[in-house]
Amino acid sequence: MSGRAKLPLAVTVEITSLTADGFGEGCVEGRRVRLRNALPGETVEGQLFKRRKGYWLGEAGRIVGAPSTARVPAPCPVAARCGGCGFQHVADEQVLAAKAQELRALLDVHEVHVERWLAPVAGPRLGYRRKARLGVRRVGEKVFVGFREALSGRVVDMTDCAVLDPRLAALVAPLREVLGQTSIAGLIPQVELAAGDRSCAIVIRHLTAFSSEDLVLLTNFAVARNVAVYLQGGGEDSVAQLAGPRAPLGYANPDFGLHFEFQPLDFVQVNAAINRRLVRSAVMALAGTRRVADLFCGMGNFSLPLARSGIAVAGVEAGGNAVDRARHNAVHNALADKVDFSVADLYEPDCVPAAVTAADALLLDPPRTGAGANLPAWLHAGVERVVYVSCNPVTFAADAAVLAAAGFQLAQAGVYDMFPQTAHVETLGVFRRVRGAG
Ligand SMILES: C[S@@+](CC[C@H](N)C(=O)[O-])C[C@H]1O[C@@H](n2cnc3c(N)ncnc32)[C@H](O)[C@@H]1O
Structure with a gap:
């Protein structure tokens, strides 16, 4: 297969591995190819559409011989093409196991040891996306x-x-x-x-x-x-x-007797059931701390449950609208005296908000880019615990290495199936300062 071959190009490929974004990978005449909708163990006929650095990209068609035992019928007729999902053709348990494995492999690369692996947390696999x-x-x-x-x-x-x-x-x-x-x-x-729950x-x-x-x-x-x-x-x-x-959109978190209001363009965790599990786990992991800085707090999805459980919380967030909503939600849930919200760009060089200086624990829930270059500066001697919620295992693992270098041990880690049928991986990590280190 020449590097200049005309596309689309028909190929037959023996698939040997699965990429993190759900493509089956194999080799054709010494060139790496990745096919959507193909699984390891299968030989598939496919079409290559694009050249990328180091591999060619395409779509699988007919399976030659036996399909993988991991293959299941996709619930949706457009699943093979639609970018909204990438894993409808794979059994849920296998996808979740692959996500956990991806997280392990990335932490291994950064030589971050996990004390205790949490069992993957699964919820509804369809109809979940709000x-x-x-x-x-x-x-x-x-x-x-x-x-x-x-x-x-x-x-x-x-x-x-x-x-x-x-x-x-x-x-x-x-x-x-x-x-x-x-x-x-x-x-x-x-x-x-x-x-929202009602509209x-x-x-x-x-x-x-x-x-x-x-x-x-x-x-x-x-x-x-x-x-x-x-x-x-x-x-x-x-x-x-x-x-x-x-009436504004809203969602309840009955575990903490809370009701949140939000606007249609606000960030909201897409999967209500998994969000509840995630919030519960984060609050449990921060039990016993006194002052938490909730960084990248959005409209207070974690801040208010923490405040409800008796912890003083200071939330920080770049979006002025989100902070307005967080304050409104605090008042609406009679928690205004337990939480404080402020606007700051946490990626701004040397940004160490007062919320961080006063905290004995941090909750981090950053965008895909991760916690950013200020993370080491946030880990002052008074911080004993860090709970990290991540939507990108690559930046999570890199930040975990920063935390490890600052004397924190990854006490627990696990994946939460926030985005079933897709390649997205949601992770919860609980870091504890190792006595005498840092
Ligand atoms: C993954 S969301 C988490 C929001 C919230 N914790 C929740 O559970 O709903 C990440 C949040 O980071 C905020 N964000 C993005 N860039 C930021 C920055 N440079 N500084 C502070 N916050 C930022 C976004 O506005 C968004 O609310």
């Missing part, structure tokens, strides 16, 4: 509303979704129809869907103004579907509600 950004694309007379295809980035032609909260999935087909009827159907790049919202991003007829159509849609419809003509501060229920 937040999603879907692309919108006009194709001739039709409008597609869907996730993007894994390889091409095109919007998937879908009318339902197995992983979305069923209330959101039920909006996909009617949204296609109503957006297709508007005068600016080709100028709507995306929609954001959000589900749902849609934010429609549009590149030019809707006509007054369009606004009537969308208003009727909002009323008929009982969904809050917001329009977003520019940046996030341009978001304004057009129609539908006015």
Whole structure:
């Protein structure tokens, strides 16, 4: 297979391993290839579409011979192409075991020892996703509303979704129809869907103004579907509600007698059941501490349960809107005297908020980029414990090495299945300062 071979290229590949993002990997004439929807132990016919540095990328078609014993029928008809999932064709236990193995391997690379591995925590495997950004694309007379295809980035032609909260999935087909009827159907790049416990919202991003007829159509849609419809003509501060229920979105955390309110574009942990497990574990792991700095606190998802359990909490977060919501949620749950929230860019050089200086424990829940370069400066001698919630095992493992170098032992670690059917790995790590070290 020449490096200049014309694409797409038909190949037959013996798959020998599975990549962390769910591609089956093998070799063709000495070149590494990765095929979506292929599993180790299988020989598959496939098409290569793209060259990447060090490998070629494509899609598997027919399986030659026996399929892998790990293979299961995908619940969704577009699973093979849709970038919303990557593992629907693999048994859940195998995926979760692979995620745990990936975490172990990354910690090994950084020579971080785990005292106790937690059993992987699983929840609902379908219908769990309460937040999603879907692309919108006009194709001739039709409008597609869907996730993007894994390889091409095109919007998937879908009318339902197995992983979305069923209330959101039920909006996909009617949204296609109503957006297709508007005068600016080709100028709507995306929609954001959000589900609270009692109501749902849609934010429609549009590149030019809707006509007054369009606004009537969308208003009727909002009323008929009982969904809050917001329009977003520019940046996030341009978001304004057009129609539908006015009550804010919200979710309960009954374990702590809490109710959170949020706006449709706010960060919210996508999987309610796993979020509850994660919050419970984090609070248990911080029992006995007195002052916790909750860094990257969002709207207080961890801060308020910690405060409810009697710990003084100071949350820090870059998003001003999220901090407003956190403060509102603290008041709304009668916890305003137990928590303090402030806005700071925690990646700003030398950012060590007062919340950190006063803390005897940290809770870190950063974006995929990890805790950032200030982490060593946060680990002052008074910090005894660090609970780290991560959505990226690569940065988690690198930060775990920073914590180890500062004298912390990784007492417990484990994966939480926040994103079943996808390659995303959510991790909880509990670090304790080793006496006499650091
Ligand atoms: C994974 S979310 C966690 C939010 C919250 N802990 C929760 O459970 O809902 C990461 C949070 O980090 C915030 N963030 C991103 N970059 C930041 C920065 N440079 N400084 C502070 N916070 C940041 C995001 O706004 C987001 O709320």
